[in-house]
Amino acid sequence: MPELPEVETVCRGLNQLTQKQVIRGGEVLLKRTLAYPLCASEFCQNIVGTKIACWQRRGKYLLAQLTNASSENAGWLGIHLRMTGQILWLERDRPLQKHVRIRLFMEGDRELRFVDTRTFGKVWWVPPKESPERIITGLKKLGIEPLSPDFSWQYLQHKLQNSRRPIKTFLLDQEIVAGIGNIYADEALFKSQIRPTAIARDLTPEQIERLRLAIIEVLQTAIDKGGTTFSDFRDVKGINGNYGGVAWVYGRGNQPCRLCATAIARVKLGGRSTHFCPQCQR
Template sequence: MPELPEVESIRLSLAARILGKTIEDVEVRWPPAAVSLADEDFSALARNRTIESLDRRGKYLLMNLSHGLTMIIHFRMTGRLIYYPEQHEPNKHTHVVFRLDQGELHYSDIRKFGRIQLVSFQMAFKAACLAKLGPEPLDESFTFDQLGMRLARKKSTIKAALLDQTVVAGIGNIYADEALFRAGILPDRNTASLKVSEIILLYDAICEVLQEGITAGGTSFRDYRDADGKKGAFQENLMVYGRSGQECKYCGGQLAKIKVAGRTTVYCPNCQK
């Protein structure tokens, strides 16, 4: 599932292509993928509106249109939003085609879990999917003491808390594992056991790994692509995620794998104690 760095990379690559362009027509090829308020016709509502700005909230992409509408896009596991400068033939997994005054935007999703929701701009952040999200970890307003207070409210493992989008928005399995490795914290430790010094280390690690992920264009193993159809490169920098049984790049020991919060979790028994 695309996490904060992947969605931010999609936002940045799209901004260079579609800002200021007008949606001339919309073809919804699989209706459940596109949902609008009060069951109004999605295509009719989106048609003839200009794409004014692109925002991101956690793992959600927000496309703000003229006359007060916002598309909330959740990619889930395999969703993609690709821009084509010219007319392009949709593939069998393409669910929505936005025909712009210059080029096309195709939303595809092999597993059909993702959704595009069309709401009023005023109601966007009150939508159920966004209303309960925690703070943005890369915002200036997000501090280590804010992280500490939010973790203190959780009675769970630290990995489970990081995956909880009401604690911090945008962190998923990949970047949780990587941040915990950098902070030297075992993923199955209870949040109540963290010292202030460890929370500071974790805060720094979260900010660093997310920013590095954005700089690298995200992490691509199989499905993720940015708006130009390009893979990310952060998988080349991963220290633990997906590397169970391999040698730790830092200490040379063997990386271990456990289940935490129902998710496969990789860590270094030597570096994380």
């Protein structure tokens, strides 16, 4: 599933390519991709003629602020890529990929295509008089953004102090820290020298600060690399992310640790594949 760095990469690409673009038309090829409204004709009717003012990221959600011809609020467009979603900026006459779910026709014979193999991704149109959180209810549950100034040692310590969960499981909880998934939880735990199975509340103050700084560093590095492509992720131009080539542990089971040459272990934790170095993380 695309995580914070992948979604941030897409968000930045969308702002570069589609900001101030007017949506001239739309086509829904798979109705269940729509989360709101459920009617494809209603969705298209409400977005046609609107302009994309800017894109924002919240956790793993993408949000486009829409305006009308008078630059007034025309609602929001919300997208969650889920496991295999892609947003591609293409020429309109480009042959359709097999798994195109929604098309948004823009100026200059270009379009945005939402491609989703597994069909778990969702798209919302939020009416002007509604807040995104009212329609996209998952936004209400999101915790703090890890790249924001609010992601402090005090915040993390407060959340950790009563948790009996393994720290890896703790980091995957979107209600605590928004945007971290399987890849970057493993990477941050390696950088902070903490074993994924360590109980969250048992971390020392020094470990908490190492973990906080590692999360920020790993996420920023991944954004700089354009995210990670292990299967479906592409940016809006269809380009793979490059973080996978420099990953410390994720996806490197049985390969030598980049620091100590010990074989990277791969185990299941909470139903998720988890990678760590038995020597570096104790």
